Amino acid sequence: MRISILGGTGDIGEGLALRWGRDTDHEIVIGSREADRAVTAATRYAGQLQARGYDPTITGDGNEAAVRGADVVVASVPPYSVADAIEQLGESIPEDAIIVTPAVGIKRDDDGVHYHRPSVGSVTRLAADAASESVSVVGAFHSVPAQRLADLDDPLDMDTIVIGDDTDARTTILGLANEIEGLTALNGGPIANAPEVESLTALLINLGRYNESLHEAGIRVVSPDRPAYDS
Numbered sequence: 001m002r003i004s005i006l007g008g009t010g011d012i013g014e015g016l017a018l019r020w021g022r023d024t025d026h027e028i029v030i031g032s033r034e035a036d037r038a039v040t041a042a043t044r045y046a047g048q049l050q051a052r053g054y055d056p057t058i059t060g061d062g063n064e065a066a067v068r069g070a071d072v073v074v075a076s077v078p079p080y081s082v083a084d085a086i087e088q089l090g091e092s093i094p095e096d097a098i099i100v101t102p103a104v105g106i107k108r109d110d111d112g113v114h115y116h117r118p119s120v121g122s123v124t125r126l127a128a129d130a131a132s133e134s135v136s137v138v139g140a141f142h143s144v145p146a147q148r149l150a151d152l153d154d155p156l157d158m159d160t161i162v163i164g165d166d167t168d169a170r171t172t173i174l175g176l177a178n179e180i181e182g183l184t185a186l187n188g189g190p191i192a193n194a195p196e197v198e199s200l201t202a203l204l205i206n207l208g209r210y211n212e213s214l215h216e217a218g219i220r221v222v223s224p225d226r227p228a229y230d231s
């Protein structure tokens with residue numbers, strides 16, 4: 001699979017590139033508004049993995065070139081830029097590609113951070129509205145702290161909730177997320193459920209601020225059939 005990471009020079013893009021580069025054979029293309037920046041980042045990520053004995057395929061290019069031929073495009077850019085970035089790339093994104101957005105709208109005040117729900121309901125919906133009809137949009141990785149993804153010694157042991165209207169696309173991204181060691185992908189249903197998923201990130205950031213032991217926390221959903229820890 002060819003995975004293009006728009007804004008792959010940033011924090012969550014770095015973490016995803018390192019994890020997929022280590023745990024899978026997928027071809028990773030780092031995208032940036034500046035091709036040179038993407039090449040520099042891709043070289044750095046590949047070097048980091050090679051130093052650990054892995055042989056990843058990670059290259060870099062400008063965003064528009066990076067999405068050509070992509071099976072999956074991760075829109076790893078700030079939430080207020082997701083729709084513009086998708087619109088600008090328009091037909092460069094292959095017709096049958098899946099766009100994945102980890103974007104979460106948050107605003108800060110003195111008390112903490114708060115979910116900033118766009119008028120259409122969620123950032124995932126904004127992204128879906130900006131994409132062409134043939135492209136499926138899926139939300140994932142919202143509650144996964146970028147720093148922990150990029151720390152390859154971190155076992156993660158956390159969940160991510162995947163949402164999307166197209167069940168095939170959602171299944172593909174559930175699989176892609178599950179390929180990351182230590183991450184378990186949970187099916188969150190269609191994009192109508194995105195606000196609940198996106199708003200979890202603000203909760204986690206606030207818990208980290210008010211509880212010393214909860215910095216960079218992720219989520220782990222437990223149930224009688226799924227205990228907190230594997231015994």
Ligand SMILES: NC(=O)c1ccc[n+]([C@@H]2O[C@H](COP(=O)([O-])OP(=O)(O)OC[C@H]3O[C@@H](n4cnc5c(N)ncnc54)[C@H](OP(=O)(O)O)[C@@H]3O)[C@@H](O)[C@H]2O)c1
Binds near residue numbers: 010011075077079104
């Ligand atoms: N950080 C986290 O822990 C985390 C966790 C879960 C989800 N998220 C979500 O993941 C997304 C990326 O987060 P991040 O922390 O990786 O962000 P970031 O580091 O601030 O930005 C990612 C990349 O986006 C590109 N970018 C910046 N402004 C842009 C613009 N106006 N238009 C297009 N591209 C732009 C930049 O790449 P170039 O300058 O190279 O183009 C930048 O390196 C956000 O939507 C965030 O809500 C983040």
